[in-house]
Amino acid sequence: MALSTQSAPGARAEEHAGTDALSADNLSVFYGDKEAVKKVSLRFAKGSVNALIGPSGCGKSTFLRSLNRMNDTIPDARMTGSIWFDGADINAPGTDVVSLRQRIGMVWQKPNPFYKSIYENIAFGPRYHGVKKKRELDEIVESCLRRTALWEETKDRLHQSALSLSGGQQQRLCIARTLSVEPEVLLMDEPASALDPVSTSKIEELISELKQEYCIVIVTHNMAQAARVSDKTAFFYMGNLIEHNDTNIIFTNPENKQTDDYISGRFG
Amino acid sequence: MNAMRQPSPGGPGDAKPAAAPAQGKPDSAGAKKGGPSAGNPARPKRSRRSRTASEWQGKAYTLICVAILIVTIFSMVFFVASKGLATFFTNGVSVSEFLTGIKWSPDGEPPSFGALPFITGSFATSILAACIAAPLSFCAAVFMTELMPKFGKRFMQPVIELLAGIPSVVYGFVGLSVVVPFLRSIFPGQGLGIAAGAIVLSIMILPTITSIATDSLSNLPRGLKEGSYALGATRWQTISRSILPAVLPSMLTGVVLGIARAFGEALAVQMVIGNSPHIPRSLFESASTLTSVITLSMGNTVKDTVQNNVLWSLALVLLVMTFVFVGIVRLLERRARR
Numbered sequence A: 001m002a003l004s005t006q007s008a009p010g011a012r013a014e015e016h017a018g019t020d021a022l023s024a025d026n027l028s029v030f031y032g033d034k035e036a037v038k039k040v041s042l043r044f045a046k047g048s049v050n051a052l053i054g055p056s057g058c059g060k061s062t063f064l065r066s067l068n069r070m071n072d073t074i075p076d077a078r079m080t081g082s083i084w085f086d087g088a089d090i091n092a093p094g095t096d097v098v099s100l101r102q103r104i105g106m107v108w109q110k111p112n113p114f115y116k117s118i119y120e121n122i123a124f125g126p127r128y129h130g131v132k133k134k135r136e137l138d139e140i141v142e143s144c145l146r147r148t149a150l151w152e153e154t155k156d157r158l159h160q161s162a163l164s165l166s167g168g169q170q171q172r173l174c175i176a177r178t179l180s181v182e183p184e185v186l187l188m189d190e191p192a193s194a195l196d197p198v199s200t201s202k203i204e205e206l207i208s209e210l211k212q213e214y215c216i217v218i219v220t221h222n223m224a225q226a227a228r229v230s231d232k233t234a235f236f237y238m239g240n241l242i243e244h245n246d247t248n249i250i251f252t253n254p255e256n257k258q259t260d261d262y263i264s265g266r267f268g
Numbered sequence B: 001m002n003a004m005r006q007p008s009p010g011g012p013g014d015a016k017p018a019a020a021p022a023q024g025k026p027d028s029a030g031a032k033k034g035g036p037s038a039g040n041p042a043r044p045k046r047s048r049r050s051r052t053a054s055e056w057q058g059k060a061y062t063l064i065c066v067a068i069l070i071v072t073i074f075s076m077v078f079f080v081a082s083k084g085l086a087t088f089f090t091n092g093v094s095v096s097e098f099l100t101g102i103k104w105s106p107d108g109e110p111p112s113f114g115a116l117p118f119i120t121g122s123f124a125t126s127i128l129a130a131c132i133a134a135p136l137s138f139c140a141a142v143f144m145t146e147l148m149p150k151f152g153k154r155f156m157q158p159v160i161e162l163l164a165g166i167p168s169v170v171y172g173f174v175g176l177s178v179v180v181p182f183l184r185s186i187f188p189g190q191g192l193g194i195a196a197g198a199i200v201l202s203i204m205i206l207p208t209i210t211s212i213a214t215d216s217l218s219n220l221p222r223g224l225k226e227g228s229y230a231l232g233a234t235r236w237q238t239i240s241r242s243i244l245p246a247v248l249p250s251m252l253t254g255v256v257l258g259i260a261r262a263f264g265e266a267l268a269v270q271m272v273i274g275n276s277p278h279i280p281r282s283l284f285e286s287a288s289t290l291t292s293v294i295t296l297s298m299g300n301t302v303k304d305t306v307q308n309n310v311l312w313s314l315a316l317v318l319l320v321m322t323f324v325f326v327g328i329v330r331l332l333e334r335r336a337r338r
Helices: A009-016 A060-066 A097-103 A118-128 A134-147 A151-157 A167-179 A197-210 A223-229 A247-252 A257-263 B027-033 B045-089 B095-100 B116-147 B149-165 B168-186 B194-218 B222-230 B235-264 B267-273 B290-300 B306-337
Strands: A020-031 A034-045 A049-053 A077-085 A104-107 A185-189 A215-219 A232-237 A240-246
Touching: A020 A060, A020 A215, A034 A060, A034 A077, A034 A215, A034 A232, A034 A240, A049 A060, A049 A223, A060 A185, A060 A215, A060 A232, A097 A104, A104 A167, A104 B222, A118 A134, A118 A167, A118 B235, A134 A151, A134 A167, A134 A197, A151 A167, A167 A197, A167 B222, A197 A215, A197 A223, A223 A247, A232 A247, A232 A257, A240 A247, A240 A257, A247 A257, B045 B095, B045 B306, B095 B116, B116 B149, B116 B194, B116 B235, B116 B267, B116 B290, B116 B306, B149 B194, B168 B194, B168 B267, B194 B235, B194 B267, B222 B235, B235 B290, B235 B306, B267 B290, B290 B306
Parallel strands: A049 A215, A049 A232, A104 A185, A185 A215
Antiparallel strands: A020 A034, A020 A077, A232 A240
């Protein structure tokens, strides 16, 4: 539980450099006057899958988006508190947002492939980060597609439009695209909620495999999914972090009554 | 919807069996015909009758409206075509002379009807206008949607839409009093010509292209931009590499529509182009377009003479070109959907 840490911010950087890939400290996010996330502190360990659950509008997606400063694209979003990544506060002035987002990748609920070929979708990121040679790009494309189990399905039509893929394939392509820039953290905002059960299980398998190399933070509405894929689960309600613990504890023996009600479907 | 339920005349659900003999067939048959009998006999009769009646009325009303539209369009096409083709079939002007001849003197002795100067004039002005307007529109649209959305929505967009509402005679007048003297002061000649026409037209088609570009930009799925940012692309990389490819087909649609509009514009062009029936040797020499020659000459000809018919032939060329432009737009849209 990271809810009650009182150390001074200066000491936090040291402390966080250890096993945590990413941690939020007293993070609040405002949209205009509305406080969407209220003083949340959470730590995500390297090589773990962390699920964020909670009813719609509880601030979990907002929290997720603030982790790679995606909220910058929303005009009146504002943040207080700090997010520690690699020993630095990502909200500090002078942070290179572009390279930050390369290191903290994100996947959305709705697949959002670029209007380009499958190949170009994956080559897009690496190109901007200095990979120019065709051979290297080919290798990156193949390895990313292999890791997302798309290679066999797409190797014969790499140069067709990415929009010709099915929804589940598009989503795996978006994950592959995110992997192409070799991030350290993967943020996923309901990555399987728009997909059919077969595609969902593929995505879940993928998450379990990717866990070896990445710290994954996943927002989900699907309790069973959270229970299946995650190591730790955080329950959000009305912008507050209610409970954060090992997934099996949250789902079998939660401390908080609200958590218990939500998980057992007695919420409301 | 109701094809699954078989009608059961006199069945327990059928309050008024009188309806059943009238439509004693499975409902799917009625539904296929689309006739008023497409109700479900298993339901109470009153609500069914009022529902089918209003369905029928709605269908009849829309059918009538569509029929009027179709008849209007086809009779216009037929009228223009029959008049325009009469030049060739009744008056015996050769098609190749009409399309490739460069001498236009309908009242000459013998008369000659070479329309090439007008065709080239029309194409030159409208394509040049699109070349001027397209980059301006793209940048304006990107600015309004990506860079300063608030300022764009509140101020720029209304202003650009205002441009679309200005009457073409005003454009022509401004062109004549501002653009033409300006060109005259810089380039040799009178200032009247294709360049002046293209500049005036480019401002007239600016709102068309800009609003289509703006719409397609703001209709893009939000995730597309975020996806690009999330890969560590900068704003400009995002705009040029992920947003532009996505909107390019609809932007091209906008450009083609702009060209089509420019192609058909008569008054403003006629005021600044100089109206001499030659293929000009420079952009600053007096020229003509299909539309300008029609508006200038139509009052001076007598119905059913070759001089009148040949104007219809010019109109037919305009019409055919419009079809071609529409066809191109369709093609682009189909490609965009893929």
